[in-house]
Amino acid sequence: MMAVPSKTCRALLERLSRYVDDDVSAAERRSLVAHLRRCPCCSGIAESLKHTASVCRDASSTRLPAAVRRRAKTRITALLSTESAKRPKATSGKRTGR
Numbered sequence: 888m889m890a891v892p893s894k895t896c897r898a899l900l901e902r903l904s905r906y907v908d909d910d911v912s913a914a915e916r917r918s919l920v921a922h923l924r925r926c927p928c929c930s931g932i933a934e935s936l937k938h939t940a941s942v943c944r945d946a947s948s949t950r951l952p953a954a955v956r957r958r959a960k961t962r963i964t965a966l967l968s969t970e971s972a973k974r975p976k977a978t979s980g981k982r983t984g985r
Contacts, residue, residue, distance in 0.1 A: 896929050903929060907936040 899922065905911050906919045923930045951959075 893928070896926060896932075899929060900932070903933050904936060907933060907940055 899919070902911065902915065902919060906916065911919065923933055
């Protein structure tokens with residue numbers, strides 16, 4: 888069971904996400920690594936974020952079956968057609984008689 892994050896830890900959550908994405912400066916990375924070494928709560932959150940990011944990367948490289956892609960394309964086309972039919976027609980900008 889993970890510990891409840893302190894007020895300080897909650898303030899670090901956004902930084903943890905950037906840390907996992909390797910989007911922090913070297914100084915910020917050192918600071919976060921030091922915090923993670925002494926904080927089981929943030930360490931657990933960081934590991935969970937790393938796992939989630941890894942799963943998402945792996946899933947994005949998996950190609951959907953052809954039948955699923957065809958159904959998705961058909962449905963998207965139908966939705967786009969429905970939306971364009973709902974939009975008001977553009978006027979030519981000309982005014983008619985006064």
